[in-house]
Amino acid sequence: MADSSADTAAPIIPDDFLAILRCVNYDHPRDDGVLRIEGAMLRCAVCGYRYEVDDGIPNMLWDDAIPPDASAAAS
Template sequence: MAVQLDPQLLEILRCPSPDHAPLRPGTPDDADADMLTCTECGRGYPVQDGIPVLLLDEAVPPPGGLAG
């Protein structure tokens, strides 16, 4: 199921890493994944019951390890 968030909320959400880059719905391999992916570091953040879990400890590293 694709992430369904208010577009205004999605505009203000940022990665909690020091880059603070914007997030985009899905993953590079699955646009319908229940994840938000950082546009800078590539970490994936799960969306559970419609709520983004923006904790670095819960993030999924990008394929091939962390960038930057």
């Protein structure tokens, strides 16, 4: 509810939405799969799988998740 005084760009998805999303990887408990914004994607803090976000709608389909060993620049 605060004024938008932040000088950063709006997040790709709202914080309250992000807070309820969880990674769908069955290899770890779902509740552990907290997602964090990484660039234009969401990244699971546990398994590192990434999910694309399109117009504020995260694609949480496991078939579309990007594995952490995909050819991407390591951070």
